[in-house]
Amino acid sequence: MPARPRRTRGWVGLSRTRAAAATSVTGALTLVAVAGCGSSSSGTTPAASTGASASSDSRTVDVVITSDGCAPAQTSYTSGPLTFKVSNKDATGVSEIELLSGERILGEKENLAPGFSGSFALALSAGDYTLYCPGASTEKTGLKVTGGTVTKAPTTTSALLAQGTKDYAQYVNTQVALMIENTQPLVDAIQKNDLTAAQAAYGKARPYYERIEPVAESFTSGKDNLDSDIDARADDVPAAEWTGYHRIEKGLFQDKSTAGLQAYATGLLANLKKLQSLTKDLTYQPAELANGAVGLLDEASKTKITGEEERYSHIDVLDLQANVEGSEQAFAALKPGLTNIDPTLTDTIATRFAAVDTLLDKYRSAAAIGGFELFTSLSKADTTAIAQAIQAVSEPLSQVAGKVVNS
């Protein structure tokens, strides 16, 4: 649905024409996860003591965060695998630490309240790095690595993220094609005045748009107000201008007739094809994917969980699941690169997405139009649980744009 008056944040939030930031990688810098367990970041635990004990191991970088800053035990280390052991002694305004190369985040540890410690591991080539603990008096402290280049040259984070945006562009194009393919039977059934077939086809046609809504929403100015033309609800636009999926929904599910819907059906299909021509060559920035992913969850928890979106057919759970799936796909495209930057955050988001998926699977119903139980059958406890599970994803997901924007 088109959000009014404020646009949902999404791809429109960032200039699509802006050049990719920091796509070049200095030759000296490479980054690999330390061999061993799959994740290169440990959990956060209450520290046994308030300060980290100094380590004699030269491969360990001990960092004690104080309200003054986050200086490492030594100012210089030799290249190769390094484990950063971080504890927060008394910095109540600091909850995380990042290792930066320039403005790029190479690794980080979050949830470090005073009294807690954690670690992350990286292989660093010779160069100048920065330990960054936002909120301390001195937020940035230099860290020098001497020696050579780490021999194993993995795919760089920026290359992984760039590949992710290409994968995502492909995903969008696939969804648009499927949307057209699945809207055609709806149009056909309406032309044949077959109400039952049209109602079933409506449910089959709906999820594609909801998966990629922020992309379509970016075409909202001038004569290409496609989001409104395709997905406006009754009160979003003046009655005379109301067209698209929900106008058809009203006819099929409230008026229970295909009468007068033919023009809307052919108009919808034409608009979908226009959308296809506008989106097929789009390229995206990693931060746009991150913001779009959050925007989709906003959609889910704003209009789907209230039953406002599909007010005649009540197939809101299908739309909601499609919003979540689209958000998860955008996240999945960023995941390989994001894992390099922040494996813990990546795991947290993935785990919480999985929890939402599991929760929504409970409402699948093969017999229902759209494949999910109708919104009207959900209790307040059901909608609360879904909304809370989505919020649990949104919070860490909202951190992603800031992590990938300079990578």
Added chain:
Amino acid sequence: MVAGGAGYGIAAATEDDHSGSAAAEQWAFYGSHQAGIATPAQDKLAFAAFDVTSSAVDDLQAMLGAWAAAASRMTAGLPVGSVETLPQSPPVDTGEALGLPPASLTITVGFGPTLFDDRFGLESRRPAALADLPALPGDALDPTRSGGDLCVQACSNDPQVAFHVIRNFARIGRGTAVMRWSQLGFGRTSTTSTTQATPRNLMGFKDGTNNIKSEDSAAMDRFVWVGDETDQPWMRGGSYLVSRRIRMLIESWDADYLADQQNVFGRAKDTGAPLNGTQEFDKVNLTAKTASGELVIPAEAHIRLASPDSHGGQKILRRGYSYTDGNDPTTGQLDAGLFFIAFQKDPRKQFVPIQQLLGRRDALNEYIKHVGSGVFAVPPGVSAVGDWFGKSLFR
């Protein structure tokens, strides 16, 4: 205000306090007891109960640690973290309290009975005094306004400062805990310090005249603070919080005649004096009789049945707030009343028997309904930076 001998103290009002007003007052966050119990009751309340949704004890600990760090900052009038973040990152603090003085903000965290089930390995750490409240006479409890794994009481003289705590705690807890219910209180109904005048409740009466005053350290030790008698050493220096959302049937009350209203409470409406006296702080005489031989303070009067004399000398520290949540959609009547909060050493010996008697006999029952309930173990104070709410519980 003075710090007194208790484990809390008022920090010096900020040096650059231009206004010199009470709003700038600040209570120390670190201490042997949590603030918000013995500290004088502020004017506004934001209270919330949370359920822990994560099954990982590490998540719970990290959240309690982050809450403590945030609380230490908010009680000092500081944001929980940077508001100026990278353009592509959300601000760490939500921002609505920026520039506002703490206005005597206190933040008090408690643990409900359900936290000690089998999820976090805390079964053996549950204090005996944290028993589930039994069904009490007259209960009309709504489960969606009752219970909870955790509670947070934020009190301030500025409602936005108090709300800011609950909002940011909920945000910090996202993915680990969800809010189960919450309650705003718009005016204190209790006096917890000799420096304060007794406020009136929504029935128009001065209530809690004989409340425990925090200056009475012997009474605090006897009735409020958990001591060596506890079966759980981690609770020493803590207390137990009982919350009750008590809906007042205001429209019925307003139609009651003055003499009956006064007999229901046992006090005069205007002065607050007990019916046997003329001044608010006149001693309550439960045996005084009229010339015709009737009890001056009726047998079912609220102050008689709530009096320590009716309970073997037991007392509780009341710290409640008036609330309203709009009107009842069924009747159109005001949904308003008392959000009762009481602190005590052992609810089994204090709140429960007191309420068992009140619930059966109190004349006030005709005009009130207990619709929400909670009991929480409030651990001792966060001792210093690096400590956090209930850290010793997890050792």
